[in-house]
Amino acid sequence: MIFEPLELGVLTVRNRILRSSVGGRFDNYDGSGTPVRINWDLRFARSGVGAIISSNAPIHPRGAIVPGYAHIDSDDTIPFWRELGTRVHEHGCPYILQLVHAGRERILPFLQWEKGLSSTNEAEPLNGFPAQAMTLAEIQEVVEMFAAAARRAQEASLDGVEVAGANGMLPTQFLSSGINDRRDAYGGPLENRARFGLEIVRAIRKAVGPDYCVGYKISIQERLDELLPWLPKGNTLEESLQMCRWLEEAGADYLHVSAGGGFPHPRNPAGEFPAAQIVKTYDTMLSSGKHTFRNYLTFRTPPFNRAFGWWWTRPLRDREVEGINLGESRAVKQVVSIPVVVTGGFQTASVIARAIERGDCDGVTIARPLVANPDLVRHFEQGLDRAPRPCTYCNKCLFSFVEHPLACYEEARFDSREEMLREALSVYEGVEAPSEAA
């Protein structure tokens, strides 16, 4: 089942396993791409995944989550993406560019803008990242930016685009009843809150034409109350399903099911809260938000950080990490006829195959287990149900990436710490000295 091709609109994906959006701060501060990112993505192209969904590619610097990710914010970026696509295609692997505007969810903001754009003036609740409610003109501008970015992806001969509409990014900030507090045509009832995301999809479709793959990633369960208990839940399942129907009507070729009205979230990436790691890296983000002192204590100081870790992992008490979103993707599949891929801890061939057979999803996307085992699909081909050293969902990869190269930092998975560090730094191998730029 895993090895059957999957049609996402006009795009044929060679099997049912997609690399989900994951990558480190491999590029330049200004958003220009580097050979390091090419190395990173080639690692997965070589090892047989059905397709790669890029790391988050900002459509504008103000919408970047953190410096160090290649942008798709101007035509000057096209040659880099074309090069990356060409190299990935050499391995028969399609490449889908994930278009992102972080809105207020900027974990390390650039110099230029003090506040992130959002549906609201309210700061992001967990870190206190400042926000500024968008004017109608700004909304139109950002919609156009998405369309222009998609057109660039197409010009760069990439195979499709995916709108990062999940995980607390700007489209979530509009869609969520727990975040959007507008009183205009973009706030209030679901129809209004959905308008921004749907306009993005229509504008992209208009820009790229009918014969180009356009996907949309959506958090079906927002559960803001699982981030902080005093927050509202966010959208109901029924509301999210209605949005999925509308997305299909607006021209999306596939839906990508995720969870969480913010990122990170107890359900995504579901797993441990690695307190020791966070003590070393959260400080970098302190000044990005206004809750510096509260979070200094919450994330750095025992017993507060242990208490928060207990709180963070609570939703997992009655749920498995692997397949955590399968119930939701099954619900989505029942209301749309376009393919549905789902993320959430997948790394067992039988679990994935059964989910597809049962009709819970058409394919899965994987981030952490592929960081741990880039050759996971090869293991499946050889008949293994799981990689010999599976991902432990420790989340140390996530909580290291702000300061260190994105990699598996679970020492228990390696023979030695040295081996782990060698692996982590291997993404820089073979990056040649720069040659004269014309």
Added chain:
Amino acid sequence: MSAEAIFQPLRFRNLEIKNRVLRSNVAGRLDDYDGGGTQTRINWELKFARGGVGAIVSSWTAVDERGKIVPGFAGIERDERIPFWRELGERVHEHDCKFIVQLAHAGRQRDVPTVTFAKGLSSTDKPDPLHGFEAERATTADLEEIKRSFASAARRAREAGLDGVEIHGANGYIFTQFLSSAINDRQDSYGGTLENRARFLLETVRAVRGAVGHDFHVQVKISTTEHADAFLPWLGKGNTIDDSVQVCRWLEEAGADAIHVSSGSTFPHPENPAGEFSLEDMVRTYDVMLSSGVHTFRNYLMFRLWPANQVMKRRWERDPAEVPGRCLPDSEAVKRAVAIPVIVTGGFQQASLIAGAIERGACDAVSIARGLVANNDLVELFRQGHDLPPRPCTYCNKCLYNVLEHPIGCYDESRFASREEMIEQVMSVYTPAA
């Protein structure tokens, strides 16, 4: 014409530079995490080569992995790095500018440690007193290895066709940690008397000399006055100018071709770079360093919270002496003691001050960091007859306090027509792309 002395070539034993202004070590996190060099760094250095300085002293260049100060600076820690440095050198040479690599080892003073080692090596096992960077006392075997790393790095610099090396013995990095009476608490032959404390640096100079031969330029940078108590008053003063003059004599004997005078037992330090303590920038960027040391909560409060940070700012800025030429009395004392040329750093950007210092024998050349970050073409402006550039550096130190999170550049908005113009200047280092 008062600036004439600036444009006299300076002849070192093994190197000649066209004028008396060197770009001092100044750095941004422009490269890959692992220490691989990038086009961005080439763009950075070319700004100064084009602007007319006689020589560029590279940004802080690590000789080994554990000695890195912060990720994102090109290293010279293995042979694979040589092509990058060769390329950089060739591009700089096109502008009749020399390139000297600054070979450095942070010891315990690692602002943002790489993921590879938990503790820095030092003379001591005590953490750095300001941030609390943890330290492991280096064994004699460790010291042997570090000396070999310096020698190999110098050999690579020569192989890459660069014009010389500078051993970074100043500003609180590993050699200061040995030299300083306020830091070094060893009981072995590398601690105690000045002779013992200087031993590690002198042996390194000899090892480097042994690796590159007698016809290659080797200079040493040293904090001649340490002022170790300048900020935290409960610390010892550290080495005085008299101690350092003796060290400089020994350095000359050990084979150094020039001395580069700086000050301060740490970096940054109230004396270097002297100037403003930019609170608004610190609040935004010091958090990056919090977890690098053990004094996280104390420093969270001290750097971020009013009025603690006001008290800190006052203390930091307390010495009323002029910023420009602050180290000139020290360099004059060193010059009297040695026959090799003496370069001095510290806020220079005025032609008459520089020329006057050279003429009266207080130094042979100056090195400039901030003044050149603000005005890359400072030397060209001197040539055109400006005594001070039209928009001089204000010593606000915002360049320094932004460098961990943002590209190196001038962040003093008052020097630009608009914030947009300032940002454009900062981002220009990424053009051309690789």
